[in-house]
Amino acid sequence: MTAYAALTGAGYRAQVRDKATLFFTFAFPLIFLVVFGLIFSGQDVQESGRPYISYIAPGVMSWGVANAAVFSVAFTLMQWRRDDLLRLIRMTPTRLPAVIGSRYVLALGVGVVQAVLFTGVALLPPFGLELKGSWPLALPALVLGITAFLTIGVVIGSLADTPEAVAAIANCLMVPMAFLSGSFLPMDMLPSWLQTASRVLPLRYLNDAVSAALSGRGGTGDVLLGCAGLVVFTVVFGAVCLKTFRWSNRV
Template sequence: MSSFAALTASGYRAQVRDKAALFFTFAFPLLFLVVFGLIFSGQSVEETGQLYITYIAPGVMSWGVANAAVFGMAFTLMQWRRDDLLRLIRMTPTSLPTVLASRYVLALAVGAVQALVFTTVAMLPMFGMELGARWPLALPVLVLGITSLLTIGVVIGSYADTPEAVAAIANSLMVPMAFMSGSFLPLDMLPAWMQTLSRALPLRYFNDAASAALVGRRDLDEITIGCAGLVVFALVFGMIGLKTFRWSNRS
């Protein structure tokens, strides 16, 4: 068995065994959908006349997938480094790209299942989300969104030395980003300066592209712009992550 296959298989087994973490990975974002979906059931946004669900569902889904990617990568790298597993891996022929690629594949699998479950629930009659004709384009958007946010997890996991530090840094980043990127509230309801500031956040591009693909609420150009933005963020944070990566807390 190759080192990539071994790391991927062990990572999969670790995720499956942690029932609590696995449950909340899927249940936490769904909770937001249920709460916001029931509160704004049948209501429309005054500025556009469109149902709230067309704003809320794609945005909360993107945030949930992004959250799992960031926290999953950050916690894993921190724990492996703290337990000296990364140092032991480094003594083998396994390279850094192999280590990160194994986590990347797992993140894609988790994100795909999250998106499928979330979309299925959002389409229930009680919520009423309807897929647009461009919904297959959500697949490349999902891949790029996970890639972009995963690189942020690499940076956090390379910097933080304790679970508390990972949680503090990741939450300080992801929670404000959710509100400022339109995951919980339509961007049309935010002040103009905050809408402009959100252009500096990767989740904004993820949300816009996911909305355009899933429900067709935005123009097709939003998918192109969103994907381009996610590629830029992935490259920037990917380079930062490679520069800051540590195999051991001793280094």
């Protein structure tokens, strides 16, 4: 068995055994969907005339998938480094790509299940999301989004030394980004200068791509633009990962 397969299998078993974390990973975004979906049920955004659900459902789903990718890898790397597991792994022929790759495939699996479950609930009559013909394009956008936010999680997990630090850094990053990128509020409701400023946030590109694919708010060009932005952020944060990654707290 390769090191990658062993790490992936161990990570999968650890996730399945942690019932509480597994449950809230999927339930947390659904809570926001239920709250916002019921509050704004049947209402349209005045600026565009589109129903709120066409903004909120793709945005909250994107944020939930991104949030899970960041937190899962950040907590894992911090814990492994604090317990000296990473130092022991480094003593074997295992290399960094195998360590990150094992977490990546798990994040992809969780993200796809999250997206399918979330979309299925959003399609129910109380919420009324209507899928457009380009909805399959949401899948590559989500994959690229998970990739980009996984690299952010690696950076956080490399810098933080305690669970409290991971939670503080990740929340300070992900919660404001959700509001500024259109996950909880339609971008059409924000001032024009803030809409422009949000272009420096990776979640904005994921939201735009998924929204264009699922609800038809834009065309294929918007999906491609969002995917291109996510690729750029992946490259940037991937380079930061190589500079900040630590195998042990002793160095």
